[in-house]
Amino acid sequence: MNVRKYLFFFDALGQNAARSRINECARANTAVEAHELTDEAFPDRSALLQQVRKCLSAQKIGTFLHVYAAWELLQPIRQMAAEIGFAEKEMELVGFGEKAKNVFCPGCQKMSTAAAGDAVLICRHCGLKLSVSSHYSRRLDAYLGYAVIPYNGKESINRRS
Amino acid sequence: MNSVTARFPFPLKEDYYRYSNNSVLLDPPVAIEITPEYQEEIELKRRLLAENHSQFYQSLSHTLEAQWEVVQLLLEQLAEYYPEQFDLVRKGDFWTFTNRLTKETERFIFGRAADLPCEPLDFVGRHVQEDLILMGHRDGDLYLDAGQLCFPSNWSLAFDLGMTFVELHSPIPRFSDNNLDKKVRDFIMRIEPGTPWVRRNWGLNAGRRLDTTPGTFHIWGQERGKVTEENAGELVHMRVEVQKLFRLPRSYFILFTIHTHLISLKELSQNREWAARLLAVLTEIPDFISEYKGFHPYKDSVIRYLSRVLDEARE
Numbered sequence: 001m002n003v004r005k006y007l008f009f010f011d012a013l014g015q016n017a018a019r020s021r022i023n024e025c026a027r028a029n030t031a032v033e034a035h036e037l038t039d040e041a042f043p044d045r046s047a048l049l050q051q052v053r054k055c056l057s058a059q060k061i062g063t064f065l066h067v068y069a070a071w072e073l074l075q076p077i078r079q080m081a082a083e084i085g086f087a088e089k090e091m092e093l094v095g096f097g098e099k100a101k102n103v104f105c106p107g108c109q110k111m112s113t114a115a116a117g118d119a120v121l122i123c124r125h126c127g128l129k130l131s132v133s134s135h136y137s138r139r140l141d142a143y144l145g146y147a148v149i150p151y152n153g154k155e156s157i158n159r160r161s
Numbered sequence: 162m163n164s165v166t167a168r169f170p171f172p173l174k175e176d177y178y179r180y181s182n183n184s185v186l187l188d189p190p191v192a193i194e195i196t197p198e199y200q201e202e203i204e205l206k207r208r209l210l211a212e213n214h215s216q217f218y219q220s221l222s223h224t225l226e227a228q229w230e231v232v233q234l235l236l237e238q239l240a241e242y243y244p245e246q247f248d249l250v251r252k253g254d255f256w257t258f259t260n261r262l263t264k265e266t267e268r269f270i271f272g273r274a275a276d277l278p279c280e281p282l283d284f285v286g287r288h289v290q291e292d293l294i295l296m297g298h299r300d301g302d303l304y305l306d307a308g309q310l311c312f313p314s315n316w317s318l319a320f321d322l323g324m325t326f327v328e329l330h331s332p333i334p335r336f337s338d339n340n341l342d343k344k345v346r347d348f349i350m351r352i353e354p355g356t357p358w359v360r361r362n363w364g365l366n367a368g369r370r371l372d373t374t375p376g377t378f379h380i381w382g383q384e385r386g387k388v389t390e391e392n393a394g395e396l397v398h399m400r401v402e403v404q405k406l407f408r409l410p411r412s413y414f415i416l417f418t419i420h421t422h423l424i425s426l427k428e429l430s431q432n433r434e435w436a437a438r439l440l441a442v443l444t445e446i447p448d449f450i451s452e453y454k455g456f457h458p459y460k461d462s463v464i465r466y467l468s469r470v471l472d473e474a475r476e
Contacts (some may be wrong), residue, residue, distance in 0.1 A: 106317045106375040109215060128379060136330045139323035144332075145376040156385070158315070158378040158460070 004062030008034040009052060009077065013096035015067030017072035021066060021092075037069065049076055056084045065091045071099040072116050102130050111142060120148060131157040166431045168196070168229055169424045170402050172361035177440035180452070182335055182345045184406070187359040192405055192418045193235060193289045196241050204372065205362070206311045209372055210287070216376055219322045220281050220295075220307035227295050227412035228281035228307065229272055234407065234416065235285050247288075260288055276315040283309055294351070294417040295346045303346055303415065305329055312421045314364060314402065315378070315455065334449045339416070354410035362402045364465065369398055371421055387457035393466035394427035397459070424461065430470045439466040440467040 010018035015036070025032050035055065044046035056065070066085055067077050074095045081091060098116035105112060108126035119154040120131050121144065130145030137144070145157040210215050220228070235449040236258050240249035248259040254271045267284075269276035277284045285310035295307040303326040303454040310318040315337045321329050326346040327337070336342050350357060354425050366373065367384035388396055402425055443451075451457040 098253075104317075104320050106320065107377070109319050112199075121350070124254070131330065135320075136328075137320055137324060140320070140321050144317065144320050144375075146375060147382065149382050156382070158375060158382055158455075 003030055004060070004065045005031040005033060005064070006057075007059060008032065008066045008136050009037055010034070010068040011037045011070060011073055011096075012039070013070045014094060017094060017096075018066070018068035021068070024067075028031070035147045037073065042155060051083070051124055052077055053080055055088045055118070063090070066094075067091070068096070070097045070116075071095040072097075075100065077118065101132060101135075102140070103130060103144050104137070104140060104142045105130060107147065111140075112145070114143075121145070128158055164197070166428050169274045169429070170361055170401050170403050170422055171399075171429075171432070171435050171438075173438045173442055174364045177445055178442045180333070180340070180341060180450075182348055182360075184348070184358040184360040187357040187405055189242075190355070190357045190407075191238055192357070192407055192416065193238060193242075193291055194420055195246060195261075195262075196290065196402070196422075199234060199290060203263060203287065205371065206290075207231055207287055210309075213376075215319055216374060217311045217318070218280075218286075219318050220280055220308050221297075221323065222281060222416070224295055224297070224307040225274065225281070225305045225414075227297075227409055227414035230409040230412055231280045231293060231295065231416055232285045233271070234409070235289060239288070239365070250263040258288075263288070273470050279322075282307055286311075289418075290420070291420045294415060294419070296415040297349055298413055298415060301350075302326070303349060304415070307341045310419075312328070313374050314362075314400065315373050315375055316398055317375050332453075333452050349406060350416055352406055352408045352415065354408045357407045359403065359405045362404060364454040365457075366398045366423065367396055367423070367459060369423055371423065382455075385455070385458050390462045390465040391450050393394070393459070393462050394470070395425055397445070397456075397463055398406070398423045398424045398465075399426065399429055426466060430467065433471065433474055436467050437469055440464060441470065 008018055020060055022032055022034055037048055042051065052060055065081055067074055069077070074093055075141055078093055101114045103112045103114050103121060105123040105128055106124060107128045108123065109123040112121055112124045114121045114132050118132065120129065129148040131148050132143045133142040133146050148155050148157050196425070236249050246262050251256045256269055256271050258267045264289055265301040282293055291300065292312055293308060294305065294310065297304045297306040305321055305324050310316050327342050330336050330342050367388050368381055370381050370459045373381055384396065400421060403420045403422065405418045409416055429439070448457060451460050457465070
């Protein structure tokens with residue numbers, strides 16, 4: 001692809017890595033446009049995503065997209081860019097911090113998603129309450145969920161790790 | 162002493178327990194054992210497989226040759242070591258296997274998958290009390306490639322399929338201290354055809370249940386909250402897994418068989434030496450092991466129960 005412009009979005013977590021990448025791109029004699037997505041500028045997440053959508057929609061052919069941001073911000077931007085028409089090879093997406101996880105329910109053997117930092121979730125298929133363990137399967141790209149049950153008035157988790 | 166107590170494979174050899182590679186040579190080299198619970202356990206296995214097949218059976222497609230090797234090993238051993246209950250007639254590749262306990266006769270061409278009602282490992286597993294695990298040995302590592310696992314000690318075959326030995330055991334706290342996990346894996350990778358090994362693993366269960374999968378923990382796990390010093394004798398069971406390791410000579414896979422035995426603490430205490438040994442181990446055992454093995458919530462009730470039984474025996 002013939003790159004005419006490098007378009008950057010980055011947040012507080014991704015800013016150091018983004019800035020050194022911007023410097024590299026700037027040396028290539030191609031236009032660089034960079035947007036900082038800070039909590040100060042966009043206290044509201046949906047306003048932030050709206051602004052990103054507006055910017056992505058306005059791009060012409062030949063724009064290469066770089067996103068350096070927390071996983072939870074990266075995922076909706078990736079989805080949005082794909083909807084607008086960016087191909088996978090026109091994007092560099094670098095996630096930071098904790099990533100949303102696939103969680104395997106041992107009861108119904110189906111997958112749910114835990115947001116970054118969530119230790120407990122409800123299986124969206126069978127309703128079992130699951131604690132997200134650190135046991136990981138590369139084949140499934142998922143973490144094992146262990147059932148949480150009431151026990152002596154408290155909650156007991158099957159296996160702690 | 163009743164018959165259950167007489168034949169229970171009590172695993173503790175000293176008053177102290179930590180994880181270790183405690184395998185010894187298996188003599189005689191038999192992968193399976195038939196006990197009086199055969200009918201009951203085979204019926205349970207087949208019911209579990211019928212109700213929720215993927216929970217209890219999983220395989221990767223490259224395991225088919227090794228699966229047939231397991232069929233050969235186990236059917237030959239059943240006929241050789243239990244000739245009154247089982248019979249195997251081979252005419253070339255045409256095999257006739259008779260199971261007199263289930264009153265079944267199976268006829269098939271050895272190696273022809275279409276002749277069996279299910280995959281070979283799944284088929285042969287329905288005739289033995291053992292759980293059967295196949296581990297592939299390649300690229301200097303061991304992989305969980307197939308298994309019929311109806312009586313797991315709280316681990317999920319559907320989730321763990323395809324993992325390396327080290328990944329598989331990563332939930333066990335401190336099992337990787339001093340590289341014990343890699344040492345055990347390396348030991349298994351050195352096992353040679355014709356030289357099988359055996360070890361015993363143990364735990365305590367609240368309730369009498371063989372199929373303790375994490376998928377039904379919300380049901381059987383509730384029993385843990387009900388244990389008291391008064392009911393521990395009937396409610397709490399010692400669970401022993403007799404685990405055997407065989408090298409399959411043609412496919413070079415490892416066959417891992419697990420025979421699970423349960424005995425109530427009341428039955429176990431008929432042997433005072435066992436009760437005293439278990440009491441000593443539980444008194445000393447660190448929390449990270451009792452939590453992982455799942456009996457931490459009611460360990461003190463069991464200790465009080467065993468102490469009382471031993472005190473009464475001395476009076």
